[in-house]
Amino acid sequence: MSQYIIEAYEIEYTYPDGTKALNGLTMQIEEGRKIAVLGANGAGKSTLFLHFNGILRPGRGQILFRGRAVHYRQHSLLELRKNVGIVFQDPDNQLFSASVLQDVAFGPLNLGLDRDTALARSRQTMRETEIETLQNKPTHFLSYGQKKRVSIAGVLAMEPQVIIFDEPTACLDPRMAQKILELLERLSKQGKTLIMSTHDVDLAYSWADYVFLIKNGTVVGKGSPQQVFIRPELLHNCGLTTPWVIEVHRELINSNLIVDSAPVPKDRKELFNLIRNTSIGTTGYKAAQNY
Template sequence: MEEPTFLLEGVEYNYEDGTPGLQGVSLGIERGKKVAFLGPNGAGKSTLFLHLNGILRPFRGRIFFQGKEVRYARKELARLRTKVGIVFQNPDRQVVIGHVWEDVSFGPMNLGLSPPEVEGRVEEALKVTGLWDLRDKAVHLLSYGQKKRVALAGILAMRPEVMILDEPTASLDPGQVHSLLELLECLHRQGIQIVLSTHDVDFAYAWADWVVIMHAGRVLAEGLPKEVFSDTDILKRASLTKPVLWRVWEQLNRAGVYVGGPPRTVEELSIHVARAATDGRASCGS
């Protein structure tokens, strides 16, 4: 069996005031999987993410990346962070330099790359994130959604193997969420593994291959989306609701309009409903 991207064994962490942040978290993240972490504020999602690229160090337990235990010497952390990039929930924590091009080039320049290599990476990252036309714009004049894309481009320019996004859909309108989903799919096709946290159960249900639900610094459940979202008790403990598509499916299923498992997308739901309607008309005419 292939080594997981991340393996956590009994990871514990306390905040400065002694409040537990992570409580015995044991978890594996398979390579190539699109993974969504869900849970209420204070569940430990952000704290866990800060452990995955060495910003925080566990009080107890061990973390492995690609089969090797994470070490905290400066050189080893620098090597880890070239492979594992994190995009914070608040882009103002990450986007700090005057103009878009300058900000995105900051990371590659610190890798000691040649100017042509830096330029190529920045250009590629800006085009992938749809920011090319804004490359000379001052960061402070950007919208919140645009700043999020600049933060994302800055990590992409480092060419990581894994991207960790903390609440990427927060404060975005539906159109921006749709654009983000398309971008994440594009990055996934390019071979970049995406791990993210979100409060948006609809987004997680439609997008993720694997879902992890956290509460009070512990993992409550993990599994395929259709498995996790079928557990009403777990969702209630984590203050989460079932996805809208799931609730619509339940009503249609009870009415006998939709036969089969819950759909993951609106398109899938539409196909099934249209098929049921067609079958119904055929039955009436027979």
């Protein structure tokens, strides 16, 4: 009955050192969407993700996968981890193998696939992530961007339905970040549910189709990016800022350069189109041409 693929209800988690990381957090994630989870450092994003994968068990509350509560028994955990993959922020924490192919094939082999299927799958994902030329390289020879792609491939090769990316573009150069985003776009088209944590409000605004804001271990705001990001006080409260697209749009309206009713643009391209189509400058330019 539920179209939610992952649900978390009132979960609380306290680390052994007494830090309360999650504080009655409730979150429902719809299948097939692109979800951004935003929050300041230490807001509880990474802790939450470890719950979605069953690595941490909530002190109170419940995690549901496809409407069924996760039982922390071996079988149930394997089922969850098979379907929900996490790409960790620091690839060095994820790559343990000496060679790239071995690392990518680790997950598929753990799923109990036979060698040939596991290898075929690994090679396929390595092609998708454009790392097939690295397959026999040792992981310590790779650049940060390459390591990142290998760690993504290692998760994709397990063919999970939900993929969690913890700060996928952090520390990457713009071109590599762009490549990762293109990969995410392809995955989304394949129907995967993507969850991304980020501090990059501009990225979250244009990429996501649903956004959660987290503060002190609870959800303090949620909705479509157009709903969430037009609330500066909420963003400020979470240690975030307004995306530049929205700021420019607001400024254009305030300066009477575009009409009040102009829809809030989704990204850079929409904003530029808006400027081209409605601004006085365009009319003036066109008039000059006609003249």
